[in-house]
Every structure is written in C-alpha cells, then in structure tokens.
Amino acid sequence: MKSKIINLLRQIQYPGYDRDIVSFGMVSAVRLEGKSIQIDLGIKSSNESNKQNVHESVQKIISENFSDYEIIVNLVDVDGKQSAKTASHHAHSSNDPWANQTKLPQINHVIAIASGKGGVGKSTIATNLAIALAEKKFRVGLLDLDVYGPSMQVLLGENKQPEITDEQKILPLTKYGMKIMSFGFLIGDKSPVIWRGPMVAKLVDQFFNDIEWGSLDYLILDLPPGTGDVQLSLVQRVKLTGAIVITTPQDLSLADVRRGADMFRQTNTPVLGVIENMSNFICPHCGNSSEIFGHGGGIAESARLNLPLLAHIPLLADIVTSSDAGKPIVLNRELVEIRRVFMDLAESIVKIVKQQEEQNHVH
Ligand SMILES: Nc1ncnc2c1ncn2[C@@H]1O[C@H](COP(=O)(O)OP(=O)(O)OP(=O)(O)O)[C@@H](O)[C@H]1O
Numbered sequence: 001m002k003s004k005i006i007n008l009l010r011q012i013q014y015p016g017y018d019r020d021i022v023s024f025g026m027v028s029a030v031r032l033e034g035k036s037i038q039i040d041l042g043i044k045s046s047n048e049s050n051k052q053n054v055h056e057s058v059q060k061i062i063s064e065n066f067s068d069y070e071i072i073v074n075l076v077d078v079d080g081k082q083s084a085k086t087a088s089h090h091a092h093s094s095n096d097p098w099a100n101q102t103k104l105p106q107i108n109h110v111i112a113i114a115s116g117k118g119g120v121g122k123s124t125i126a127t128n129l130a131i132a133l134a135e136k137k138f139r140v141g142l143l144d145l146d147v148y149g150p151s152m153q154v155l156l157g158e159n160k161q162p163e164i165t166d167e168q169k170i171l172p173l174t175k176y177g178m179k180i181m182s183f184g185f186l187i188g189d190k191s192p193v194i195w196r197g198p199m200v201a202k203l204v205d206q207f208f209n210d211i212e213w214g215s216l217d218y219l220i221l222d223l224p225p226g227t228g229d230v231q232l233s234l235v236q237r238v239k240l241t242g243a244i245v246i247t248t249p250q251d252l253s254l255a256d257v258r259r260g261a262d263m264f265r266q267t268n269t270p271v272l273g274v275i276e277n278m279s280n281f282i283c284p285h286c287g288n289s290s291e292i293f294g295h296g297g298g299i300a301e302s303a304r305l306n307l308p309l310l311a312h313i314p315l316l317a318d319i320v321t322s323s324d325a326g327k328p329i330v331l332n333r334e335l336v337e338i339r340r341v342f343m344d345l346a347e348s349i350v351k352i353v354k355q356q357e358e359q360n361h362v363h
C-alpha cells in the first residue's frame with residue numbers, strides 16, 4: 001500500500017517544474033496507522049503558496065484513492081519537525097500546537113461556516129442562519145472573514161464605517177437584530193485586496209481580536225472558501241465550538257467537503273455537520289421540485305464522514321433576489337417553507353451545541 005501511495009505522489013509535480021515531489025525528495029515520511037494515512041512533506045522553500053498547493057494536491061489525490069481512510073498531510077521543517085502552521089493535531093500529544101487556542105471571553109459559541117469550494121452558498125447560509133438565531137432571541141454576531149471577497153455589505157444592505165472606541169476597538173454595526181462586522185466595512189468597495197497569505201493571517205488575527213462584540217450567545221463566522229491562511233490562522237487561534245461544512249450535490253464539491261472537514265478535524269475542531277445547498281430546483285411557476293444536480297450526494301457524504309446532514313436547502317431564485325436586495329430570505333415571512341428551512345436549521349444547531357456542551361461536562 002505504501003508503494004501505491006508513493007506512486008500516486010509521483011504524479012504530483014512541484015509548481016513550475018517538470019519534476020515530481022518524490023524525486024525532489026519532498027516526501028519525508030509515509031505512515032499507516034489503522035485507518036489513517038499520514039504523509040510528511042518537507043519542502044525547502046519560502047514560497048508558502050507553492051507549499052500549500054502541494055499540500056492540497058497530496059491531500060486530494062490520496063483522499064480520492066483511499067476514500068475510506070483519514071488522510072493527514074503535514075508540512076514539516078526539512079529537519080523533520082512539524083512546522084507550526086499546518087502541523088496535524090493529535091488530541092493528547094504533549095506538544096500540542098493548538099494548545100494556545102483561546103476561548104473568546106463573553107462569547108458562548110463560535111461557529112464557522114466553511115467549504116472547500118467557492119460559491120456554494122456559505123455567505124448566504126451564514127447570514128440567514130444568524131438572522132434565524134437572532135429571531136429566536138439569541139444574542140448573535142455575524143463576522144464576514146472573507147478578506148478577498150467580503151459580501152456582507154451587499155447581503156445585508158449595509159455599508160457604514162464602524163466606529164472605533166477610545167480603546168481602539170472596533171464597534172460592530174447592528175442590523176436585523178444582530179451585530180455584524182466585515183472587512184468590507186473597513187476597506188470599502190474599491191480597495192484592491194492584494195494582501196499575501198501571511199499578511200492576511202496576521203490581519204485576520206488582529207481584526208478578530210479588535211472587535212468589541214459585548215456578550216454574545218452565538219458568533220457566526222463566514223469564512224472564505226478553501227483551506228487557506230485565514231482558516232488556518234483562525235482554527236489555530238480561536239477555540240471554535242464547531243464548523244459547518246457547506247456543499248452542493250455535485251461530486252466535485254463533495255470531494256472538497258472532505259478536505260474542509262479533514263482540516264477542521266486535524267485541528268481538533270468539531271465538525272457539527274454538513275449542509276447541502278442548492279439540492280433541488282423548485283420551479284417558480286408550478287412549484288414542482290427537480291434535482292438538477294443529482295440526488296443524495298450530501299446524504300451519502302455526510303453518512304460516510306459520520307456527520308449529521310443539518311439541512312437541504314433548495315435552489316431558489318428568491319434567495320438570489322433577496323440577497324441582492326440586502327434583505328435575506330429568512331426575513332420574508334410570506335415564504336413560509338424556505339423560512340422554515342432556516343429556522344429548523346437554527347434549531348438543530350442549538351440542539352447539537354447543547355448536546356456537545358453536556359458531553360463536555362461529563363468528560
Ligand atoms: N439555495 C440557493 N438557491 C439559489 N441561489 C443561491 C442559493 N444559495 C446561494 N445562492 C446564490 O449563489 C451565489 C453564491 O452564494 P454565496 O455568495 O452565498 O456563496 P459563497 O460560498 O459564500 O461564495 P464565496 O466562496 O465566493 O464566498 C450567490 O449569488 C447566491 O445568491
């Protein structure tokens with residue numbers, strides 16, 4: 001099996017070269033432990049994006065070929081130590097790289113909305129979910145962490161500059177009964193976002209710590225797509241209650257869900273469940289439902305990953321128009337069914353979080 005893994009790794013070329021990572025000597029170790037495959041990559045380069053690129057290709061090709069295994073890919077220093085940034089996590093290891101995850105004071109639960117792939121509906125779902133929780137009378141914050149493409153200004157029809165307190169803290173804006181913050185509010189629409197990875201991570205870190213949320217029951221984080229620097233910096237620094245991974249029913253995005261879920265698992269962040277978005281198309285004229293993207297992918301995948309499927313959200317033109325109008329669909333009380341989907345989703349999340357809390361008390 002090891003030789004099969006190595007042969008697969010030989011198919012991956014280092015970016016910009018006609019040479020594969022095995023012959024470059026970048027594969028430092030391959031370990032098999034039960035149902036887990038661990039691969040250490042020692043890449044001597046200061047180019048973070050090349051490393052990340054190789055990391056992702058390895059994760060992808062190995063998980064595609066060994067779908068029953070947990071795949072853990074580590075970037076190690078060339079002398080064999082795990083580099084802090086993408087080191088994998090073992091729940092009980094003594095030199096726990098995630099031990100300095102801090103719990104945000106005054107915020108009971110932080111939930112990240114993530115996906116491996118872009119455009120699957122993270123921002124839409126994060127926003128509607130946050131509003132649904134606020135309607136259930138929870139104290140809610142919504143934070144758009146997509147530095148490359150913040151979307152909250154449009155989704156919530158809000159674009160004010162936040163106030164800064166005397167202590168140099170950023171005060172979130174208030175909208176639809178919740179507190180909201182986005183990079184977009186600070187940088188405006190026009191500033192080109194040209195930050196490189198490490199800068200972005202630093203900025204996120206700072207931004208995150210500098211917002212004066214007050215007391216919150218739930219803080220919902222809208223993440224950028226993928227498993228890049230923002231996500232890593234976040235899961236390293238902040239103790240999340242859990243992550244929710246969004247998928248659409250196509251196979252490609254399901255492979256991405258696996259990657260997203262793997263990233264959180266490696267950093268000991270519970271994945272609370274999967275949401276399948278754009279599951280079926282409901283004809284605006286006749287009300288019939290058809291499954292244009294195929295059937296049941298989210299169900300199969302969430303079962304395989306042993307995660308609950310938290311919701312199926314239909315593909316609905318009204319979702320786009322309401323988002324474009326800055327008034328998320330859950331606020332529209334006439335659209336009873338879709339509103340119920342989001343209210344039920346909020347309910348499920350409240351339940352899961354409560355169960356998790358009880359379990360943590362027992363242990
Ligand atoms: N269930 C749905 N039915 C119809 N359109 C939808 C649905 N969910 C999302 N969309 C639309 O799909 C587009 C992408 O959604 P959204 O911006 O929420 O995705 P995202 O995952 O946040 O994207 P990104 O990765 O770029 O941040 C938007 O135009 C949104 O209105």
Ligand SMILES: [Mg+2]
Pocket residue numbers: 122123124146151222223224
């Ligand atoms: Mg988004």
